Amino acid sequence: MEGEKLIEKLPLSSSWLEDIVDVLLKRPNGEGEIDSIVAALMRTDRDIGAEAESTVTRTINNYCRNSGDAEKKAKHEIFERLAPGCYRLLNYPSRPDLIEIQNIRFDDYAYQKAWELFYKSAAKDERWAAASKRKKLEAFSRSLLSNERLRDFLKACGSEPPEII
Incomplete structure (x- = not known):
């Protein structure tokens, strides 16, 4: 059996990063504002909690090539900041390989x-x-x-x- 098919059968936990990527893959040009990403996540099974906006922003900024934090450089660049609170998935329409960068x-x-x-x-x-x-x-x-x-x-x-x- 092919390796990818084997991995798909595993009950791997979905991370905030994966959920955000999934939302942006469904958006035109892979772009979205934080509030629209949170709204999309609210329609899923994810328990988004009371601090969803800050969690989404923090998660994106951890993987953003130009988050505005001059002291912190993203080790894995997945997003690009287009404007305050607005981001784009860098390899849109392709899904980034998230397995290698997460626990x-x-x-x-x-x-x-x-x-x-x-x-x-x-x-x-x-x-x-x-x-x-x-x-x-x-x-x-x-x-x-x-x-x-x-x-x-x-x-x-x-x-x-x-x-x-």
Whole structure:
């Protein structure tokens, strides 16, 4: 099975960054004002909390090439500031690869624990440190398909392992 298909089967947690990117991918030219991004997020399942505007602004500014913060340079440039409170997705209409720049987290507790067990074991291999996060997730996915102990662990925790195809 192709690596991307394997990763898509995993219950990875969606981050604010991913949700913001999703909103801007649906907007003309990948552009949007903070208030319209927050309004779009309010129509999703995300719990946006009381400080949604500041959270969205902070998240965008962490990945903005010209956020106006002269002391802080974005390590990964995903957005561009067009005007106060208005931003554009730099690679619109393409989706940026967010896997490599974020922590790997799972919505499902059992998957998170299985990932931690797998990671601890796989880290003993010297090639692990040099592998991309995408390659690590692919290896984890393949292991979930073939490793009976991991599959049994997921089942014991009440989670369904991915289907073997």
